[in-house]
Amino acid sequence: MPGIRGPSDYSLDPPRHPSLSVNSKEPYNAEPRRSDLVSSYITPVHFFYKRNHGPVPLVDDIHCYHVTVDGLIDFPRKLFMTDIRMLPKYTVAATLQCAGNRRTTMSKVRTVRGVGWDISALGNAVWGGAKLADVLELVGIPKLTSSTRLGGMHVEFVSIDKCKEEKGGPYKSSIPLSQATNPDADVLLAYEMNGEVLNRDHGYPLRVVVPGVIGARSVKWLDSISINSEACQGFFMQKDYKMFPPTVNWDNIDWSTRRPQMDFPVQCAICSLEDVNTVQPGKVKVSGYAASGGGRGIERVDISIDGGKTWVEAKRHQKPGIEYVADGFDSDKWAWVLFEADVDIPHNTEIVAKAVDIAGNVQPENVETIWNLRGILNTSWHRVQVNVSHSKM
Template sequence: MATRTPRPFAAAAALRQFVRRDASGVGFSCRLARPRPRHLHAGRSRPSTTSAATHPPKVPATPRPPFQSRVAPVSLLIGGGLFASVLAYNHLGDDQPDIEGAPSLPKDDRDPSLPRYRIADVRKHDASSPEPWVIFEDKVYDITDWVSAHPGGDVILRAAGASIEPYWNIFTIHKSKHVREILDQYMIGFIDVADLGPDGRPPAESIEDPFVHDPPRDPRLITHTARPRNAEPPNEELDRSFLTPNELFYIRHHMWVPVVEEARADEHVVSIELPDGDVKRYTLRDLKERFPIHKVTAVLQCSGNRRNDMTRHAGKTNGLQWGVGAISNAEWEGVRLSDVLADAGLQVREATAPTRRDGSAPSGGDAVDANAMHVQLTGLEAYGASIPLAKALDPRGDVLLAFGMNGKPLPRDHGFPLRAVVPGHVAARSVKWLSKIVVSDEESTSQWQRRDYKSFGPNEGPHPNWDRAPAIQEMPVTSAITGVWVGECVRKGRVPWMGGASAASSSSSSSSSNSNNRGGGNANGSGIVDMAAVSHNVGFTPTAAPSTASSPCPPSISAEPIAMQGYAYSGGGRAISRVDVSLDGGKTWDQAELVDDCASPGSPCYGSKTWAWRRWRYVGRLPTLPVPAAEDRRGADKGGDRKACTTLVVKATDEAYNTQPESHRGIYNVRGNLATAWHRVRVCPRCTPADEKREGGVTWSTGETYGCGFGKEDQGETTREK
């Protein structure tokens, strides 16, 4: 029940207040109900309210006049009798005089047009209520409509009837402006001052940490958020090998990791619901014993991979500021989803049958049109997504219900005991901890399908039309630079994949110099650069005869050898046909060598199409660059003297001649999805004076150009795209 601060019992005073008022001002005025926000509504029917007293309607966008906000609800005036109405009016009014001897309460200068609620009343709207409420700071929110659309759905109900802040202190990813703006749309009032502490907040509550049972992680991973864990491998580890080691595979979680006992993993059940409502259930043991086992070598890539590039080069984006490491490659083992659906009894129309253009399900008969249906996938932690049924049934689509990864059982972080693997599609569709599959005539109604993983035009700004944009499925072509070596380390062959061969005489073409260096290799500490950090040296060029004591370096340096490495990938099973490299910001171009990892007997590629990434290598010579004097090295370190730097660029083209856009500005979207523009990394020479420990010379550095940057806020030192 909405109340004002309770007063000591004073019926006579209340009655005097009441009778003085103009009856026409009290009468039978009704509050106008605000329409529910529908931009996040996912089809949940709204239960009827009991009365305005137990659930006041939401406040209109334009505040009501203060007098109207004090009028007693009609149900009280009619059903409770005059005396009850007097008391209700006494509680709701703002202008009753304080009764002598009453305890003083803090001044309430918050919006007077919004109701006040006692914590006891909020507790009635817990997870069991058809209308759950939560508290944030000193405000009350009705999240009835949000639950069905909120990422996690049932998870937010843990906080229903109480404060959501203890959960947000754990789920730190929620502490962002755009999440708060969404929640604010569901605000219905304030906590009564009688229930607020000295800090203006309700008393803090303790909750059980749902992340306490998460698995340990490799310390080399670069963490963006700890709870839930979102992390990527450092550049020097990212594509060191063709198959990403399980412990270094990037981690993308929306919640905690479900706990499934290893000893009982084979008893894990996944249910299959068909369009006619029939449900079949399979244990993991059933899948392993009843269906053929298949392997698929495939990349999983987050739609936000390289989001930080888009932020720095185009504009602010919402979401985790991934570098180039939200992508990994693995060999997956499991059973085909198409085999399981057929066994469950799914009837599909012949491929030659006409397809309805409107995308709706065919009428009549038990067989469904695969082009008009979707497969909804749900995990144990409530995450949900969907893919087109046509993809699931495509004999060359290789969609797996996977239980193995790189020859081992799935790690807990990557879906143990069972996950979906949808090759060529955004990783958001490869649902982990898979527990339910539904064949439906509509997409998943989850937030992740309907809002999060979409892209739209750069003109749509911070409030795009989510309904108009299709959900991301197949991924576009992309590439990235993951390692750079310059100068002496290249001359002496200390680049890991060069096998110790000298590169001093290498030409600008990489095809001849790298012909015997396929397949990568293990880093030997020679200086793979983690460009996620700052001021990393990438090489050294000694100077035998310094010109002056104050400047031990020549005024410029030319034809310095450089080695680079990285990855390229395209979705939909499209192979990478070419990787172009530029050492001068895109003025001139050369081609990198594509490493033929699938030819290796030790790591053959499985699958009907090219689902894996393609690693590339390049050796060339930098253009002539001025060398700042030692006293000017700070400017070079900060990337301030751009004349003393050059920008390395990479772009890839797939077999369908799809290529990367030049600029992130043309593909900008506020969610930062599909940041696939040319990848740029600036390198700069700087002069290093000689001392007793080292000879003087030119040190090559990435400076502050964190081309694979992680969470950097400073926008002033970045390389702007031209």
Template sequence: MVYEQEPFNAEPPRTALAERLRTPLDTFYCRNHGPVPVLTPAEWRLSVDGMVERPLELSLDQLRHRFEEAEVAATLQCAGNRRADLVEVRDIPGEAPWGPGVTSSATFRGVRLADVLAAAGLTPEAAHIAFVAPDIAPAADPPQPYGGSIPVSKALQPEVLLAWAMNDRPLPRIHGAPLRVVVPGWIGARSVKWLTRVTAQATPSDNYFQATAYRILPAEADPGQAGPAEGISLGPIALNCAILRPDDNTHLPAGPTGITGYALAGEERTVARVDVSADGGDSWVQADLDRAASPWLWQHWRTILDLPPGEVEVAARAWDSTGALMPASPADLWNPKGYANNSWARIRLTCS
């Protein structure tokens, strides 16, 4: 589903994600806030500055040859994933009604951000690492290049990469070439694409997309009037799951039916259990759940339900390794930007 051509925003059909540990590049979701920039790899440079002892300016070749290459398999998820369920509760004007498909997984290759910061000599006063890209986002107030930040404590973890490859191929332009940040376990907004600057600083980024956007506001708030630091800043992904097959609003024969989906815990948690219901949550069966191949990757699950004739609501809920459970109702999570919906996943089927 393509929601916008400029900026380009699209998600794959949910069924295209089923049973795949890695998402093909032509299926991986796209979330952009401005036009995709055209950057020439030979002329591109990465600046590393701020609270560092040795500011750096690095070409792509210097990154490749100066630092040890690293790889991470990770699932990226947009903060607006499953917003469509919140829209059913109450309209969210001006925001794409994303389904469960703005979640995708890939193996990224590049260098560890921690190694680059060590070469620059990160000072003890630095508490946040800010990223800037050249894509101008007209929706920002005022219009500005896209940016964001993560705490130093996350930036220094070995899974956080500056990546130039994706699924053993050069990073596609639409996904951030020549270089992007990959912050596993955190919302996709922090994995900044088309990276040109890394700045160590004492406070979080004041960029619009860190300070004002990607925050959960109270239900009664007007997002058009919200200022910097209002609401809850989004960072680590919330425990979530989705039903991928069969598709929503499908007509099926009654009887035994395979149900499959993904579950994702976020940060360093894993999914411990997935329950599936054929009666809207009155009773549950435990699904077969793939082991966690990595703390940063989704886990797929599957079960067979005996579906009765008529209208059927199938629901799924996940538990993580801390014992946390997804909330039941999207009405309890509604917020005026439509972020972080991790209520029970539901699809409606007609069986005959």
């Protein structure tokens, strides 16, 4: 499209922080170290995980760049960045999480397909831009609309990004129109991240941010928006990111039997420790993140130092100096919660963490019960092994 293009190779990809753990070089997929991930409530852009499906698009002329809005609507139009920036600007603190986060642990049960993510395929940022509900009003769709006059019920986002899964076509995904037109859902067309212009890895010049939903629905490098009668029929909606039971394999899979995954389940992970650690006997700090989809706050994070036999409650916090309340007015409902606890470790043991959200949802105990062939939504108890050394370290 005018102003932006998708390069055919990776030679024009942007530079990245050298400390990132690279899980795939081409396309570039990488995550930060555990300790870097939770070093602050707002994840620095350079430590925010990078999820790409092809070469990163390149903007040649921002003044020519525009987004086409069409489909089952009365007033199709092209929106330039000046049009979008004229709308009221909102900032939303929201955690984006790849559905494949913690896939490496799931793959230890049985082999799965997909990028091998550890526990850091997520990040918490302050996104700035126009609400999608306001954008859709420009094409004649009122707020809180679930169906247009012409029968449109889904909003499809199409990227300039080209990917092999779409046979060289663009990445695309969709959300229900009822969610897109609901101002309280805080769906954004974002042009800023942490108070700065989006960088190329994160969707410059414009991306969708759908809070509380798996990252696959927050389409980057936006090319067009289409109002359709059915959900997006693209690969990443119909043949990926669906939750199957452990009995389904690649020989008996029927993609049509499952809905596309949207909200992500309650999740937490320990970031202050690696999978296996050697420590001195005594106090050990256990800290990490917890998050749940759909705007559900974190009611509790439980820590066990005996593999889950007994538990203590961790302290939770978000913004510095403000008490976190799971459904409080001052809390960021779309954002993660950081937790910490000091525990006494006298001998070798397994430390376990699990979170509970305000709906009472709790993480499953074992990964085996939620194993699926695509390795998505591993929200089982997070476990780390601690070995006690009595020699000086």
